[in-house]
Amino acid sequence: MGTLHIVATPIGNLEDVTLRALRVLREADWVLAEDTRRTRVLLDHFEISQRPTSLHAHNEAGRVAQVLEALEAGRDVALVSDAGTPLVSDPGERVVSAALEAGHRVEAVPGASALLGALTVSGLGTERVLFLGFLPRKAGARRRLLEAQVGRPETIVLFESPRRVAATLEEIGQWVGERRACLARELTKRHEEVLRAPVSELAGRLRAEPPRGECTLVIGGASEVEAQRTSRWTDEAVDRALAEGLASGRSVKDVSAQFAGETGRARRVLYARALELREAAAQEPSPPQEEE
Numbered sequence: 001m002g003t004l005h006i007v008a009t010p011i012g013n014l015e016d017v018t019l020r021a022l023r024v025l026r027e028a029d030w031v032l033a034e035d036t037r038r039t040r041v042l043l044d045h046f047e048i049s050q051r052p053t054s055l056h057a058h059n060e061a062g063r064v065a066q067v068l069e070a071l072e073a074g075r076d077v078a079l080v081s082d083a084g085t086p087l088v089s090d091p092g093e094r095v096v097s098a099a100l101e102a103g104h105r106v107e108a109v110p111g112a113s114a115l116l117g118a119l120t121v122s123g124l125g126t127e128r129v130l131f132l133g134f135l136p137r138k139a140g141a142r143r144r145l146l147e148a149q150v151g152r153p154e155t156i157v158l159f160e161s162p163r164r165v166a167a168t169l170e171e172i173g174q175w176v177g178e179r180r181a182c183l184a185r186e187l188t189k190r191h192e193e194v195l196r197a198p199v200s201e202l203a204g205r206l207r208a209e210p211p212r213g214e215c216t217l218v219i220g221g222a223s224e225v226e227a228q229r230t231s232r233w234t235d236e237a238v239d240r241a242l243a244e245g246l247a248s249g250r251s252v253k254d255v256s257a258q259f260a261g262e263t264g265r266a267r268r269v270l271y272a273r274a275l276e277l278r279e280a281a282a283q284e285p286s287p288p289q290e291e292e
Contacts (some may be wrong), residue, residue, distance in 0.1 A: 008111030
C-alpha cells in the first residue's frame with residue numbers, strides 16, 4: 001500500500017522549504033494541493049515536474065475515494081495546502097481520517113507554520129498554548145468562545161483576516177479583558193511586521209492603519225492572580241451576585257462595575273447580563289397576597 005504524506009510548505013519565503021519536503025514532492029505519484037497555482041510556483045522554483053491536482057474545501061469529500069484507491073494501488077500521495085502545515089485551519093482532515101480508517105500509512109513532513117512562527121516571536125508564554133484557528137463568524141458563537149477564555153492561563157493563537165483584525169481585538173478586550181497581544185503579519189515575506197502592545201492599544205493602531213496580508217494574533221494568557229480570582233466565579237455565582245446587587249436597589253452600572261473588578265470579567269459582559277437578569281425579574285409574577 002502507498003503512503004499519504006502531509007507536507008508542510010513555506011508560508012512566504014521559499015527558502016524555508018525542507019530538503020525532505022522537496023524529495024517527497026519529487027518522488028510522490030500524486031500531489032494534491034489546496035491551490036494548484038500557488039503550489040506550481042513552489043514546484044517550478046525547485047524544478048519539480050509534478051502537476052498537482054486540486055483538493056480544497058469544496059471538493060475534498062469527492063476526492064476521498066480517489067485518494068483511497070491510489071493508496072490501495074500502492075501509490076504515494078503528497079498533500080499540501082496554500083502555505084504552511086496542511087490541516088491547520090486548512091482542508092485535508094477528511095482525507096487523512098479516511099486513509100487512517102482504511103489502514104493506510106500517514107506521515108508528517110514538518111516545516112513552516114504561521115502558528116508557531118507567530119508564537120515564537122510574540123514574546124508571550126509558550127508553555128501552554130490554545131489555538132483557536134479562525135473565530136466563528138456568527139457573533140453569538142464568537143462571543144461564547146471568547147468568554148470561555150476568561151481566567152484561562154494559556155496563550156491564545158488565532159488567525160484573522162486583515163479587514164477584521166481590529167474588530168476582533170476589540171471583541172477580545174470586551175469579552176476576555178485587557179491582555180498583552182502580538183500581531184504577526186506577512187511572516188517570512190518582504191513586508192513582514194510584528195506589533196506588540198496591550199489589546200486595546202493594538203486594536204486602536206490597527207483601526208487607524210488597517211493592515212494588509214496574512215495576520216496571526218497571539219494573546220497572552222490570564223495572570224496567575226487573575227486565574228485564581230476568576231476560578232471561583234462560575235456563571236451561576238456571577239448571576240447570583242448580580243441579582244443580589246440589583247435586589248438591593250443598586251443600578252446596573254454600579255453592580256456590573258463592582259463585579260467586573262471582583263470576577264475579572266469584562267464590564268460590558270456583566271452589564272449586559274445584569275440587564276437580562278433585571279428584565280427577567282421584572283417579568284416574574286408577584287407572589288399572591290394573603291387575605292386579612
